[in-house]
Amino acid sequence: MENLLRFLIKSSSFLLFLLLEIVSISLIVSHNNYHQSVFLSSANVVIGNIYETVNEATAYFDLNRENALLSRENNALKNKNSYLLKKLADLKPNAIKTDSTSANSQFKYIEAKVINSSVNKQQNYITLNRGSLSGIKPDMGVINAKGVVGIVSTVSKNFSVVIPILNPRAKISCRLDSSKYFGSLVWEGKSPSYGSLEEIPHHVKIFKNEAIRTSGFSAIFPEGILVGTIRNFDTSESNSFYDIKVKLAVNFQNLSYVNVVYFENKKELTEIEKSLNP
């Protein structure tokens, strides 16, 4: 007994070392579940506020570029608006009552600001300055003017953490522009500008610089949001799918304002899908 006690005291630092390493490993393992705890992430109130304050101070350096981007987006929206007005005018004389709940009109957007992000890790995250009080919930899509950014994972009252495309945990269902074939976009952890499109079989015809858009299957993103363009592709002998390298549409190095996608009928959709395969 005495020997055991002496041994424990003598090797107490080794035991402490083992204990803390086990705690760390269990943190790593539990963190890999999709929804992490709010307390131990940057959605935590204290940390969210620190990032927000610093971001407010540094945001000024980006104003020029942001303004240019906003005015470009404004312009595009105006063009679209005038086109739609014209179309509406064309339809008016013999107006047919159309179904107001057509696919993309069910989506609404919540504007949010990126207050922290990384691009050079193996698993990158983005923190937004909006949380559940603004209506953000886990599993909502996040886009910006250029294309798809990622998917919301953790939400606190005033902040939320987004898993961007630049994280192997994000997998986004995509559609080829020309052939309408579906595949999923994953990131291999190499460059923040490129991802790869999987599950496109050899017999499909694909083209360089072809656009890849969201499929709209998952009710996370509206259909047809740009994800990226095909940079180059390869056929590998080992399996029946292409290796496709995709240039991502969004520049993750200078993200600033994003839109969180809110699908009004999501609950109804998941319920009806659940009822089909109980």
Place this chain on the structure above:
Amino acid sequence: MIESLLKNAMLFILLVALQVLFLNNIDFLGFINPYVYIWFILSMPVAMNRNSAIIIAFLLGLTIDVFSNTMGIHSFSCVLIAFLRNYWINALFLRNDFELIVPSIKSFGFANYIKYALGIIFLHHFCLFFLEALSFDNFWLILLRVLYNSIVTLLLILGFELIKTK
């Protein structure tokens, strides 16, 4: 006693702030992201109680983890280097040479300090980058990142040391 505690607490906060607010955001060449905060662990006195050194290293790593959404990987790497640090010092230098001494360029000498620091920085970065990837798929790419980042971290820490001795 209280003065040194206060000083160390300030250093802890400053290094964490420098790391999460500035260094984690630099994106030099796409993969350079030095982890200078481990200077805190490098500079703990040689004869310091090992248990408290391990606990402090764990808290430091956990703080960085919470800020960068990387649960566990910094705390794991920090606890590892805090535990192995004394063995490394004993392996490099004659026993009892440096009892009661704070590791620095001044006390160790330039060449010895580089040996000491580089070993620990490399171990920390190696552990960190592979835990982050959680696979050996891109082994050589990640090893290259470990090497580059270790060198940048070492240079920055040497810079801090030089400023401190001035």
